[in-house]
Every structure is written in C-alpha cells, then in structure tokens.
Amino acid sequence: ADSLLRAGKKVLLFDAAPMPLAKYFDPELAGIIHSALSEAGVELHLGERINGLRGSRNGVECIEAEGGCYKVDFVFFATGARPNVDLVKGIVELGKTGAIKVNEYMETSAPGIYAAGDAVEVYNPLTGGPQWMPQAGVAVKTGLVAGINAALGRRVAFKGAIGSSISAFSGYYFGKAGLTEAEAKAAEIDAESAYISTSDRPLYCAKRHSLHVKVVVDKKTSRIVGVQIVGNTPAAAGYLELAAALIQGGVSIEDAVFIDYPHMPLLNNYWNPISLALRRLLRL
Secondary structure, eight states: OHHHHHTTOOOEEEESSSSTTTTTSOHHHHHHHHHHHHHHTOEEEETOOEEEEEEETTEEEEEEETTEEEEOSOOOOOOOOOOOOGGGBTTBOBOTTSSBOOOTTOBOSSTTOBOOGGGBOEEETTTTEEEOOOOHHHHHHHHHHHHHHHHHSSOOOOOOOOOOEEEEETTEEEEEEEOOHHHHHHTTOOEEEEEEEEESSOTTSSSOOEEEEEEEEETTTTEEEEEEEEESSTHHHHHHHHHHHHHHTTOBHHHHHTOOOOOOTTTOOSSOHHHHHHHHHHTO
C-alpha cells in the first residue's frame, strides 16, 4: 500500500477483521495503525468480506464485496501462507502446525535429515509449544544451527523463538516481540498489561517523535511476555530489539525498570518507553 500511494495510486484495503493487523496487535495499537492508514489516504473497508472478482481477458475490473462493486485496475491478495513441505511428505514427521517437526538441533524424524527456515516449526518458550514463524530472523538462525550440526554433530542448539517482527508504513514503524494480550490469554497465561503514549526525547527538545507502547506481563512470574510498539521514528526497531532480549532473558519487570540505560537528550528520553510502561504496572 505504501509503495502504491507513493506512485500516486488510489488504494483500497479490504479486511474481514474489524481492525488492520488485528492478528498481530491489540486494539490500542491497531487503532493507531488504522489512523495512519486513513491519514495517508488508504480507503479502508474493514469488516467487509470480498465475495468475488469481475473482469475480462484484459484483467480484473471490479471487486465484488459486501458493500458493493468497486472498480479497480489491479488486485493484490495477502491472505496468509502455509509451509511448503511437499518435498518431504511421507519422509519426515510433520508437526501440529503443518510444518516440519524438528528438535533443538534441527534434526527431523528421519536420521541424517535436517530442516530449517520457513519449512519448520519451532519451540515458543512463552507458550511452551510449537509455532510456525516464517520470518527471516528465525530462518537464518535455524539455518545456522542446522548447517553446523549437520557438519559437526550436535554442537549448537536452537532454544526457540518468541515471534518478533517489525514493519513500516508512511513514516510509521510498528512491530511486536512476544505475545499480544489476546495471545497470552489464549495460551492460558494470567496476563495484565499497560499502555502508554510518550515521545522519544524529553519535552524540552523541539523535535520529538511519538511512541506508543503496550507491555504484557505474566502476573504469576512477574516476567514480560510481550511488547508492542508503534511510532513515527525508526527508534521503534531498537526498542523492540531490547524488548526481545528482556523477554527471552526472563528479566523481571522490576529489574527491567531499573536497568541503567544510556541517555542523551538529542537521542532518547531519560525514561526508556518500555520501562515507563512497566512503571505503570508497578505503580511507581
């Protein structure tokens, strides 16, 4: 959508869900993304299902949806993906997700056969179960582990992934590390959350950028299980990297608040935005 808008095209976005990216963000963050799309000129058709396409040999001419028929020149489908495992069906065991089942050494059920990347499911330490994560970061790490172990034996183990991702649209950067509040509750985690809106620099700085942060915490263990961030600064990526380290490192919310983060007014705020959100949970 971003590229098409820059090319001067009118963009219509259809989604059966009531909010954009509702699978990946809780409503507070999804609402900000909704506003960013609208402000950029995207015509949103949320909660509206597509029934079919109408066209001729020259191509598609109309989208037939619940709200009517919309004239278009081109249609992009982004309806999800499935692991491509046709090559190994009947040779190795597939997991619950439909991807190849592997252990921490990337070994499949067939001796001498290793698998990695988008074809495998990996262990998620937050849910305690397997998950298919077709992401570049997971792919390169599992590929490294598979290659080393295939050549040298069981030298390196892959301990799992929590599902970290980031994307951008029209100057906004949005991503997550770990679980949303909805995902945490679906995993039967006794979760609580805090949401804040802040800026990347102190109030006395003339040029500031917005940061919207939601943290999700396991009340029983006082551990962070998820962080979502939306902001109009690339710094959001750095904070998400920090969030992933805090989550996978099992850092308690109290310890995370008081980590000695570096501060320079022209670069960041004196309170790290993740710490600021955690302070709300601790009532500090």
